Amino acid sequence: MPARPVQARRTVRRDRSDGRAALTQLAIKVLAMPETPDVSLRPRADDDLDILFEIAADMDTWEERNPEPPGPLTRDQFIARMARRAESEASGDSVSFVVDVDGAAVGGTSLFNFDMFARHAEAGINLAPSARGRGIGTAAIALLVEFGFARRNLRRIHLQAIASNAAAIRAYEKAGFLVEGRQRQHAWVRGAYEDIVLMGILRPERVGHDSPDSRSTTAPAQRGRPR
Numbered sequence: 001m002p003a004r005p006v007q008a009r010r011t012v013r014r015d016r017s018d019g020r021a022a023l024t025q026l027a028i029k030v031l032a033m034p035e036t037p038d039v040s041l042r043p044r045a046d047d048d049l050d051i052l053f054e055i056a057a058d059m060d061t062w063e064e065r066n067p068e069p070p071g072p073l074t075r076d077q078f079i080a081r082m083a084r085r086a087e088s089e090a091s092g093d094s095v096s097f098v099v100d101v102d103g104a105a106v107g108g109t110s111l112f113n114f115d116m117f118a119r120h121a122e123a124g125i126n127l128a129p130s131a132r133g134r135g136i137g138t139a140a141i142a143l144l145v146e147f148g149f150a151r152r153n154l155r156r157i158h159l160q161a162i163a164s165n166a167a168a169i170r171a172y173e174k175a176g177f178l179v180e181g182r183q184r185q186h187a188w189v190r191g192a193y194e195d196i197v198l199m200g201i202l203r204p205e206r207v208g209h210d211s212p213d214s215r216s217t218t219a220p221a222q223r224g225r226p227r
């Protein structure tokens, strides 16, 4: 398992002149500190199937998660999909993780469409509604990126998001992805055409790794990440 890049940091500043002032300062810091969940990636277990089915069958975010047209997903269809995914994983075409917070599955994330000639793959992530907006997606995608580069020796990871999916695009940007292009009106989403935003990250651009190990072809104006 790759190292966890996201951890709550507690900064205790000691005020030598006034102990009470220091305590107040600490209390304010701790109260103001956003709670960062302990996110890890792990293999899927039988116990995870209920929550993974719930996410997969969720109609509200169907278009964000699937290129296929929306429709009801039965448990049997979901199990068949899991079996196909297991075959794909066994043949090395993809790798899937459960996103775990404090021992409970809250979503899934994967690398797929591997091209080990050009050493790139596509990434995807889906969280349960209750897990969204708490920094979990950002942490999980950073872990997946680290796995792809450090453990699978990829040099590029790419993905796509519907242009209105602000949380996804922001989470990917925070993990070091750059916007590389835009497919105009490429998706039909709940009654309107939407652009698809294409994003990618090269190995030297991953967050927390400053030493480049290959030359980026990114335009100079777009450099400067990771943030």
Ligand SMILES: CC(C)(COP(=O)(O)OP(=O)(O)OC[C@H]1O[C@@H](n2cnc3c(N)ncnc32)[C@H](O)[C@@H]1OP(=O)(O)O)[C@@H](O)C(=O)NCCC(=O)NCCS
Binding pocket: 061, 064, 065, 107, 125, 126, 127, 128, 131, 132, 133, 134, 135, 136, 137, 138, 139, 160, 161, 162, 165, 166, 167, 168, 169, 170, 171
């Ligand atoms: C997309 C997804 C993985 C993002 O993960 P998340 O845990 O919800 O996102 P985070 O909490 O890490 O937030 C990432 C950033 O997006 C912002 N954000 C979160 N929800 C947002 C919203 N609804 N609108 C705008 N910005 C939002 C956060 O504020 C944060 O930015 P900041 O740190 O600069 O403030 C998750 O929301 C999800 O699974 N959604 C449904 C399925 C999906 O869309 N998958 C992605 C397909 S491309």
